[in-house]
Amino acid sequence: MPANDVDRRLTPLPATGYIYRTSWRVATGDLDGNLDLRLDGVARYIQDVGAENLVDAGEAEEHPHWLVQRTVIDVIEPIEFPNDIAFSRWCSALSSRWCTMRVDLVGSDGGRIETEGFWIAINSKTLTPQRVSDSLVERFASTTDIHRLKWRPWLQNPDGADETLPFALRRTDIDIFEHVTNTAYWHAIHEVMALVPDVCTPPYRAVIEYRKPIKYGEDITLEWKRHDSGQIHDVQIALTVDGDVRAAALLRKL
Structure with missing residues (x-):
C-alpha cells in the first residue's frame, strides 16, 4: 500500500x-476545447448528485448545508460529448459531523471519472459543524466500516513557486455563506492545467484542499511549482491572499 x-x-x-x-x-x-467534461463541471455534478442523494435519503430538510473540505477527482478516461453519465454515490467513511462520499461517473459511450469529497455538515447560523442525525448515520454507514472518520490533510502547502499570476473572482463565484464556491476553485486549476498538459493526460488525479474561505474583493494569487522525480510527475498549486494559503491543490499522473 x-x-x-x-x-x-x-x-x-x-x-x-x-x-x-x-x-x-x-x-x-461544461466542456473544454476537446469536448471533454471539465473538472469544474465534475465538481458541480457531484454537488448536485449529493443534493439529490439527501432528498432520496430523507435527510435534506434536517441537513441542507454542507461544506467540502477536500475534493479528489481521478480522471481515468475522459467523458466526452455527447454522452449520458451514470452516477453512483455512496459513503466511504463517516463520523458524527462529517463523511467522505464517493461519486463515480461513467459515460454511456465511454469515459470514467472517480471522485471523493470530505463533506462537513454545517449549522447555517453558527457556521460550525453540526451533529448529523442517527438515521443518516445508519443509512450511510451501510457502505463502510469506518465510523470514526477524522480529518487528516493530504496536501502540504507548496514550498515556493515556479510561477504566479493573479486570479480574478466574479460575483457569481460566491455562495450563500459569502465564500467562493468550491467549483470556482477549479477554474483556477484549469488555468494551470493549460500550462502542464502532459501531467493532465489521463489517467491523472486532481486534488483540492480548502484551508480558509476566500471572500469576494480579496486579491488572489495563483502559485504553482512542478516536480519531476523518477515516476512521479506532479504540480503543487496554491491560491493565496497576501501570502496566506487559502487552498492547496495537486495535479498528478496516476
Missing part, C-alpha cells in the same frame, strides 16, 4: 448497502 493518502486509489463500489444512483446528459456548457 502507498505510504501517503494522496497516493492511494479510491475505495471501489461496494457490493451491498445504500448506493444512490442517477443519470443525466453532459451539458455543453
Whole structure:
C-alpha cells in the first residue's frame, strides 16, 4: 500500500448497502476545447448528485448545508460529448459531523471519472459543524466500516513557486455563506492545467484542499511549482491572499 493518502486509489463500489444512483446528459456548457467534461463541471455534478442523494435519503430538510473540505477527482478516461453519465454515490467513511462520499461517473459511450469529497455538515447560523442525525448515520454507514472518520490533510502547502499570476473572482463565484464556491476553485486549476498538459493526460488525479474561505474583493494569487522525480510527475498549486494559503491543490499522473 502507498505510504501517503494522496497516493492511494479510491475505495471501489461496494457490493451491498445504500448506493444512490442517477443519470443525466453532459451539458455543453461544461466542456473544454476537446469536448471533454471539465473538472469544474465534475465538481458541480457531484454537488448536485449529493443534493439529490439527501432528498432520496430523507435527510435534506434536517441537513441542507454542507461544506467540502477536500475534493479528489481521478480522471481515468475522459467523458466526452455527447454522452449520458451514470452516477453512483455512496459513503466511504463517516463520523458524527462529517463523511467522505464517493461519486463515480461513467459515460454511456465511454469515459470514467472517480471522485471523493470530505463533506462537513454545517449549522447555517453558527457556521460550525453540526451533529448529523442517527438515521443518516445508519443509512450511510451501510457502505463502510469506518465510523470514526477524522480529518487528516493530504496536501502540504507548496514550498515556493515556479510561477504566479493573479486570479480574478466574479460575483457569481460566491455562495450563500459569502465564500467562493468550491467549483470556482477549479477554474483556477484549469488555468494551470493549460500550462502542464502532459501531467493532465489521463489517467491523472486532481486534488483540492480548502484551508480558509476566500471572500469576494480579496486579491488572489495563483502559485504553482512542478516536480519531476523518477515516476512521479506532479504540480503543487496554491491560491493565496497576501501570502496566506487559502487552498492547496495537486495535479498528478496516476
